[in-house]
Amino acid sequence: MKAPAIQFDDVTLAYRRHPAVHHLSGTFEPGSLTAIVGPNGAGKSTLIKAIIGAIRVDEGRIHVRDIDPRDIAYLPQQSELDRSFPMEVLDLVSMGLWRRVGPLRRIDGEHLDRAVEALAAVGLKDFERRAIGTLSGGQMQRVLFARMLLQDARILLLDEPFTAIDSRTTADLLELVQRWHGEGRTVVAVLHDLEIVRREMPNTLLLAREPVAWGPTAEALTAENLLLARQMSEATLEGAPVCRRAAA
Numbered sequence: 001m002k003a004p005a006i007q008f009d010d011v012t013l014a015y016r017r018h019p020a021v022h023h024l025s026g027t028f029e030p031g032s033l034t035a036i037v038g039p040n041g042a043g044k045s046t047l048i049k050a051i052i053g054a055i056r057v058d059e060g061r062i063h064v065r066d067i068d069p070r071d072i073a074y075l076p077q078q079s080e081l082d083r084s085f086p087m088e089v090l091d092l093v094s095m096g097l098w099r100r101v102g103p104l105r106r107i108d109g110e111h112l113d114r115a116v117e118a119l120a121a122v123g124l125k126d127f128e129r130r131a132i133g134t135l136s137g138g139q140m141q142r143v144l145f146a147r148m149l150l151q152d153a154r155i156l157l158l159d160e161p162f163t164a165i166d167s168r169t170t171a172d173l174l175e176l177v178q179r180w181h182g183e184g185r186t187v188v189a190v191l192h193d194l195e196i197v198r199r200e201m202p203n204t205l206l207l208a209r210e211p212v213a214w215g216p217t218a219e220a221l222t223a224e225n226l227l228l229a230r231q232m233s234e235a236t237l238e239g240a241p242v243c244r245r246a247a248a
């Protein structure tokens with residue numbers, strides 16, 4: 001698989017001129033597996049949303065070359081999902097096939113088989129007709145991973161995929177993450193559990209609105225860097241000062 005890099009060139013992302021991410025430069029290398037780590041409010045989700053184009057880049061540029069936006073798979077935070085929508089598991093998983101079959105086509109034949117297989121691969125055999133509102137948090141996360149399996153994207157962006165997920169489910173889903181990495185895809189995950197990061201993630205971006213460290217995990221996650229990130233974050237807890245350079 002030929003996965004693209006994601007390159008940041010002095011990127012600032014702001015909400016009404018208050019920067020959530022400030023002057024970030026660096027690259028998620030092709031085929032790399034990277035954790036984004038940082039305190040609450042450090043700008044991690046904002047950065048992910050900017051990569052998928054959901055948030056405007058105020059200053060600088062994000063380069064993701066030679067890629068169709070549908071070739072980026074995005075797993076939002078659980079809190080951003082509306083599970084009250086009356087939808088069956090099979091419909092949600094099948095959304096992963098939109099790039100191939102189009103949004104309004106019926107899913108049948110080979111495509112149906114593939115959706116059922118993806119559900120079985122995440123341990124949800126026979127869940128096809130369940131309403132998504134009846135799933136537990138862990139089951140819902142498995143469904144979303146099945147959708148990503150079907151999407152077969154070259155870039156995968158995961159925002160807190162294991163928050164409030166039990167250890168068994170986390171272990172199963174981590175296997176998929178490692179599989180995607182092994183297949184040469186570029187994978188980025190926002191994570192809070194430093195034990196998982198140290199064990200599973202070769203690279204880490206430590207963010208506290210500004211990048212504190214970015215590189216091999218053991219070098220990025222030193223006690224000194226973590227303390228610095230916390231201090232930087234506490235200093236801006238009341239909100240980031242206005243950036244004069246960011247667009248209004």
Ligand SMILES: Nc1ncnc2c1ncn2[C@@H]1O[C@H](COP(=O)(O)OP(=O)(O)OP(=O)(O)O)[C@@H](O)[C@H]1O
Binds near residue numbers: 015039239
């Ligand atoms: N839509 C918005 N409008 C205004 N400010 C926002 C908006 N979304 C996020 N922010 C602010 O931007 C900053 C960064 O938020 P972001 O959600 O990116 O942080 P995070 O590192 O993902 O945090 P957490 O670990 O708590 O999920 C925070 O101060 C947040 O309040």
